[in-house]
Amino acid sequence: AQSVTQLGSHVSVSEGALVLLRCNYSSSVPPYLFWYVQYPNQGLQLLLKYTTGATLVKGINGFEAEFKKSETSFHLTKPSAHMSDAAEYFCAVNLQGGKLIFGQGTELSVKP
Amino acid sequence: SQTIHQWPATLVQPVGSPLSLECTVEGTSNPNLYWYRQAAGRGLQLLFYSVGIGQISSEVPQNLSASRPQDRQFILSSKKLLLSDSGFYLCAWGSGYTPSEQYFGPGTRLTVT
Numbered sequence: 753a754q755s756v757t758q759l760g761s762h763v764s765v766s767e768g769a770l771v772l773l774r775c776n777y778s779s780s781v782p783p784y785l786f787w788y789v790q791y792p793n794q795g796l797q798l799l800l801k802y803t804t805g806a807t808l809v810k811g812i813n814g815f816e817a818e819f820k821k822s823e824t825s826f827h828l829t830k831p832s833a834h835m836s837d838a839a840e841y842f843c844a845v846n847l848q849g850g851k852l853i854f855g856q857g858t859e860l861s862v863k864p
Numbered sequence: 865s866q867t868i869h870q871w872p873a874t875l876v877q878p879v880g881s882p883l884s885l886e887c888t889v890e891g892t893s894n895p896n897l898y899w900y901r902q903a904a905g906r907g908l909q910l911l912f913y914s915v916g917i918g919q920i921s922s923e924v925p926q927n928l929s930a931s932r933p934q935d936r937q938f939i940l941s942s943k944k945l946l947l948s949d950s951g952f953y954l955c956a957w958g959s960g961y962t963p964s965e966q967y968f969g970p971g972t973r974l975t976v977t
Contacts, residue, residue, distance in 0.1 A: 786965055795954055795968035796908075842908070850896045850915075850960040856907040 754779045754845050758855035766863045771815075771830040773858050775843035778824065784846040785826040787817055790857075791839045799841075802826060813837070838862045866891035870955050870969035878977055883928075883942040885972050887955030890936065896960040897938040899930055902952040902971075914938060915960060950976045 759774040777783055784803050788796040800811025807819040817828045826843060840859045844852040867890045877883060889895055899911040910923045912930035920930050927946060931939045938955055952973055956966040 788968075793952075793971070793973065795970045796956075798965050798967065801965050846964070850958045850964045850966075851898075851910065851913060852966055854908045 754781075754783070754847055754853050756843050756845050756853050756855040758841075758843050758858050760858055761856065762859045762861065764861040764863060765833045767835055768832050771828070771833045771837065771860065773828040773841050773843075773860065775817075775826045775828065775855060776824055777826060777843070777845045779845055785817075785819060786844040786846075786852065787811065787815070787826075787828050788842045788844065788854075789813075789839050790842065796842060799828070833860075833862045835862050835864065866957070866967065868955060868957055868967060868969040870953075870972050872972060873970065874973045874975075876975045876977060877945050879947055880944050883940070883945050883949070883974070885940040885953055885955075885974075887938040887940075887969055888936055889938075889957045892936070892957065892959075894935060894960075895957040896964070897932060898956040898958070898966060899938065899940050900954040900956065902954060904951070908954070912940070945976045947976050950974055 755778040757776045786801045787799040789799050790796045799815050800809045802809045802819045810816045815830045817826050819826050840857045842857050843855040869888050897914045900908045902908050914920050914932045917932055929941050952971050954971045955969040958964040958966040
């Protein structure tokens, strides 16, 4: 059965610092993995996705994530945080039939 | 390009009143459609999904129901709202093919008083 665990419900970084949001997954089949961002009172926006091929995936707004099969991880990173990155981030893994399982989310705060 | 609309954006309803939230998708045909609820400080809970007109699958038993009267229209309803129905309701669409990301609407903030 597929599942997603996001380590840390709240992460705080200083502006300009590295952003690292952790996601571990469990899947009985080759996973397809996604990161979404949600700003307050808005819907979710797709940041990036991993399907097959290159394990380092680049997304929008300078974010990237690396699929590590041996560690069952898909951590999200950004070299330098910006104030506008403050939001909630969700990791997700696919289920059959187009459904997704989402992690509980990580709220990112960026301090000036 | 594809767009997804939800309305209303916000709604305040008394306990026991009916509910109807609407979602429409433009720019694609035969999408999979999804209703999620996001309670305060919590993740996303899948409520219903639909792979075609009139085809609805329920993920969580509750006093809500969903309908898909047209290919790109998805409606979430309730006959009598409960306080626990308060939350942020999100509609999403996906192609249904694996792998398939989902694309979300702007959401409806429902407060039951």
